[in-house]
Amino acid sequence: MKTVKVGLLGIGNVGSGTYKALEMNSAAIEKSAGVHLEIVRILNRRPEAKRAVDVPKEKYTADPYEIINDPEIQIIVEVMGGVEPATTYMADALKTGKHVVTANKAALAVNGKMLQQLAMDHHVMLRFEASVGGGIPIINAVADPLVSNQYDEVLGILNGTTNYILTKMTENGADYAEVLKDAQAKGLAEADPTADVEGHDVANKLSILISLLFGKQVLPQDIPTQGITSVSGLDINYATEFGYRIKLIAHARKENGRLICSVEPTLLPLSHPMAAVSNEFNAVFVRGNAVDELMFYGKGAGPLPTGSAVLGDVIDIANCIAKGAAFDVQPLLHYDSDLEVIGEGMAQYYLRLTAVDQPGVLGNIASTFAKHDIGLKSVMQRAGINDKKTSVPLIFIIYETEYKTLMSALDEIREKNFAKSIDAVMRVQER
Amino acid sequence: MKTVKVGLLGIGNVGSGTYKALEMNSAAIEKSAGVHLEIVRILNRRPEAKRAVDVPKEKYTADPYEIINDPEIQIIVEVMGGVEPATTYMADALKTGKHVVTANKAALAVNGKMLQQLAMDHHVMLRFEASVGGGIPIINAVADPLVSNQYDEVLGILNGTTNYILTKMTENGADYAEVLKDAQAKGLAEADPTADVEGHDVANKLSILISLLFGKQVLPQDIPTQGITSVSGLDINYATEFGYRIKLIAHARKENGRLICSVEPTLLPLSHPMAAVSNEFNAVFVRGNAVDELMFYGKGAGPLPTGSAVLGDVIDIANCIAKGAAFDVQPLLHYDSDLEVIGEGMAQYYLRLTAVDQPGVLGNIASTFAKHDIGLKSVMQRAGINDKKTSVPLIFIIYETEYKTLMSALDEIREKNFAKSIDAVMRVQER
Structure with missing residues (x-):
């Protein structure tokens, strides 16, 4: 049996999950x-740190170039995260004719175009299933068997931390701060949760989906x-x-030559299949011109789920190596659309x-x-909310605008003092 | 640009959907x-019938061997349905060195092993994404990037007609017969609904999933x-x-060397992601040893969704032909497990x-x-149900048995006349 040797850049969460899944x-x-x-060599920048695998x-080295x-x-797996030095390492690996598998959404969102070109120039594969949706095989699924569709729309619940927090706030009526603490205690949120709770993590993933589905680079x-x-x-x-349920939704759609996109808390009707995606689970929902609605659901994070997606890419490449198959049948990011990005x-x-209240x-x-x-x-006015009941909350859902x-309109309401404050403005995503 | 010529065996629902999607x-x-x-030739056994595409x-012929x-x-698409003559046509096509794409669950469930062997012997591909879950790319997703997992369990809502009927019965409290009529009027159920409502259609699909995931032929x-x-x-x-929700569930799982499988109405807790799959939608839920829960959701039937899955396979093959790639990197049915089927x-x-009531x-x-x-x-006893209130319904949910x-136990209850009748026995699928 042919042996294919693999090098691992990183042995944190995803790295140890990949090791364990294998x-x-x-x-x-x-x-x-x-x-x-066989994983023969592993970059470990903190040899003193305790790792989840034995x-x-x-196998450890502190020098990536070893x-x-x-x-x-033959295959380099990059699971360090962060734009640099990961991008440089991947670029150098591709240049030496090695296949690269990465779970790195930040590096791909910013440097995917350059890295993919390098892979093509050197006739090797760049695979990135784990970069969006963790263990959910969304990248290969929408890029490969479904070129028989053109996609109009993609919606994603792409961050387990924020989905867990919103789920618990909904179920228990608990406060954001309280639930965040609970999520941190359960290992579902980082000590510094900024990248998750501010939506940056999701924006990286949406950027990759936009290249994949709509052929446009949007940083x-x-x-x-x-x-x-x-x-x-x-x-x-x-x-x-x-x-409705409130979810942190990554959203992009094509409409009359425009590309609409955003990452924001969004109201979904209960009948929407994404509304039932709870706790730390992720899902990606697409609408194709032939297949109509499709949704992929699973664990968007965690060592083993993400590791299994990384490993799936490694197996695909190893399979191609063993069988001498061509290396250009693979999901591609595209950058050539003339959509106007708004x-x-x-x-x-x-x-x-x-x-x-007057x-x-x-x-x-x-x-x-x-x-x-x-x-x-819809309009809803509730009884006064402060002690003297001089203020009332007004809730509106407005038609497509x-x-x-x-x-x-809101500026005018503010200027004319028709409202004391505008407290919330959120997209509503009808099915 | 290379042209790949395709022949279509059948121009019914799926055939016209494939034509239109292209x-x-x-x-x-x-x-x-x-x-x-280019679809160059189409088998049309009823040239006088009105077709959904122009x-x-x-292009029409009444002779399949033309x-x-x-x-x-180079590629034959078989979308006739039924075990024969479809199997013979596919076998003959493979023998002449043509790639075959099929949406035919009945033929595959029974003859998949033989057809796959023929494809291997003649170095061509046999693809069948559309055979399970219509437009949902389940076959390629679980067979390909996810060999990084071993699966323990699969659950499927694999028939749109029955899921639509159960959804409407649940939402409207309507009768089976009444909803069936409505489904027939909407084109969601056939005039003779037997294959759907009796579960035979689903059993064919489960048989294919069992080969794919658990390596066993179960007819x-x-x-x-x-x-x-x-x-x-x-x-x-x-x-x-x-x-709970009641759904028609195809179920298989490995357990201590045994393969448990069935197709039957099943109770799912509301928190199960499959419980929210409504109307004519389908879903496949798998549990892998690394990825944990995954669910794929979409339209399991309909000309365009199913046609787009057929077309996806055709594109994959054409891609391989154009690029001279090897033909053996593809989803495979397996038949070599030693699981005991119960x-x-x-x-x-x-x-x-x-x-x-005494x-x-x-x-x-x-x-x-x-x-x-x-x-x-759980136990629930309700007040008497007949005029004289001499009969009471007793509802039990029992732990794993x-x-x-x-x-x-039920035989004994019957023999000793402890119950007048045993009206329902249904699996409960906890998450």
């Missing part, structure tokens, strides 16, 4: 893929991104009353305003919306 | 796959199969009260009995369960 399944892999896979010490330049190694920093830190229990409750486009919105207030606000041609789908138009 | 996406396919695909008459033996055609007729015709509104309501195994069950009845029944070591998880043990 240990667990090597007999089955040999049987079904006909290849013996690796023979002699791996990248090892002529026996993560160019995607309007809002995290979950400002989502209040109040909004979650009102959403529930209206029949952020927020047409959408329904959920609005929460605080108004002074006659005429609702009329003034409603008239301002009407003046801007904004139709009201251009984001810009909505902003003009 | 029409809609041919420019995109040429761009992304670098191949021009096909130039000269297609199978055409040296210019559809050897899978314990129960349809939905005996599901009553009463059971749907009780299930709802206990926090039907029903250990499970929780939902039971509905009708008993005489003192001691519940005690007798409960004691009989206890005697057989069957633990009661071997099916055989449950049958012995």
Whole structure:
């Protein structure tokens, strides 16, 4: 049986998951893929750190180039994370004719184009299934058997930490801060949760999906991104009353030559298949012109799920090596579309305003919306909320409106003091 | 650009969907796959029938061998359905060195082993993504990037007709017969719905999934199969009260060297991601040893969704032809496992009995369960149901029990006349 030697750059969460997934399944892999896979060398930048797997010490090295330049190694697995030095290591590995498998969404979102070109120039494969949706085989599924579709829309729940927090806030009526602490205690949120809760992690993943599905490079920093830190229990409750769940949604769609995209807390109707995606689970929902709705659901993070996606790519490449198959039948990022990229486009919105409780207030606000041609789908006014009941919350769900138009209307409401404050503006994603 | 010529055996629902999906996406396919695909010849056994697509008459032939033996055609798409003559046509096509794409679950379930061997012997591909789950790319997803997992369990909602009927019965409290009529009027059920509502269609699909995931040939007729015709509104309501949905579930799992499998109406807790799969949608849920839970959701039927899966396989093959890639990197059915196939195994069950409303009845029944070591998880007794209130419904959910043990207990309850009738026995699939 042919042995294919693999080098691992990184032995953190995903690295040890990859190592363990291979240990667990090597007999089955040999049987079904006909290849013996061996991780021969591992970059370990903190040799003193305790690792989740028991690796023979002699496999470790602190020098990445001992791996990248090892002529026996055919596949490099990059699971360090971060744009640099990961990008440089991957580029150098591709240049020496090695296949690369990566789980690195940040490096791919920014440098995917350059890395993919290097892979093509050197007739090797660059695979990245684990970079979006962890263990969910979304990349290969939408890029490969489904070129028989053109996609109009993609929605993703792409971050387990934030989905867990929103789920617990919804189920228990608990506060953001309280649930965050609980998530940290359970290992579902980092000590510094910024990249997750502010939506940056999701923006990287959406950037990759946009290249894959719509053929456009949109850098993560160019995607309007809002995290979950400002989502209040109040909004979650009102959403529930209206029949919606609030989820942190990565969204992109093609519409009349425009590419609409954003990462933001979004109201989904309970009938939407994404509304039932709970706790730390992830899902990707696409709409194709032939297949209609498709959804892929699974664990978006965690050592073993993500490791199994990395390993799946490694097996595919090893299979190609063993069988002498061509290396260019693989998912590709595309960058050649002439879509005009805009952020927020047409959408329904959920609005929460605080108004002074006096006659005429609702009329003034409603008239301002009407003046801007904004139709009201649902309106709810509740009894006063402060001690003297001088303030009332007003909740609106408005029909499809251009984001810009909505902003003009809200500016006018603010300027004319029709509302004391505009507390929440959230997209509503109807099915 | 290379042209790859395709012959279509059949121009019914799936055939016209394939034709249309290609029409809609041919420019995109040429761009992304670098191949021009042309359906050059179509078997049409009823030339007088009206078809959903506008096909130039000269493409039609009534003789399948004009297609199978055409040296210019490299890919044969079989979308006729039924075991024969489809199997013979596919076998003959493979023998003449043509690649075959099929959506035919019945032929594959019975003759997959022979057809796959023929494909291997003649160094061509046999692809069958559309045979299970229609447009959902389940076959390629679990067979390909996920050999990095060993699967323990698969659950499927694999028939749109029955899922639509059960959804409407649940939502509207409507009767089976009434909903069936509505489904027929909407084109979601056939005039003769037997194959769907009796579960035979699902058994074919489960047979294919078992080969794919567990490496065993289990013929559809050897899978314990129960349809939905005996599901009553009463059971749907009780299930709802206990926090469950009733779905027609194809189920298989490995357990201590045994393969448990069945197709039957099953109670799923509301927290199960499959419980939210509604109307005509399908889903496949698998549990892998590394990836944990995965679910794939989409349209399991319909011309365009299914056609797009067929077309995806065609594109893959054309891609390989154009690039001179090897033809043996593909999903494979396996038949070499030594699992002992049994039907029903250990499970929780939902039971509905009708008993005489007199003192001691519940005690007798409960004691009989206890005697057989069957633990009661939930018990519900309702007020009398007939005019004289002499009969009462008793609902039980029992803890994990071997099916055989449950049958012995129920036999004893019947023999001793502790119950007037045993009205429902359904698996409960906890998450």
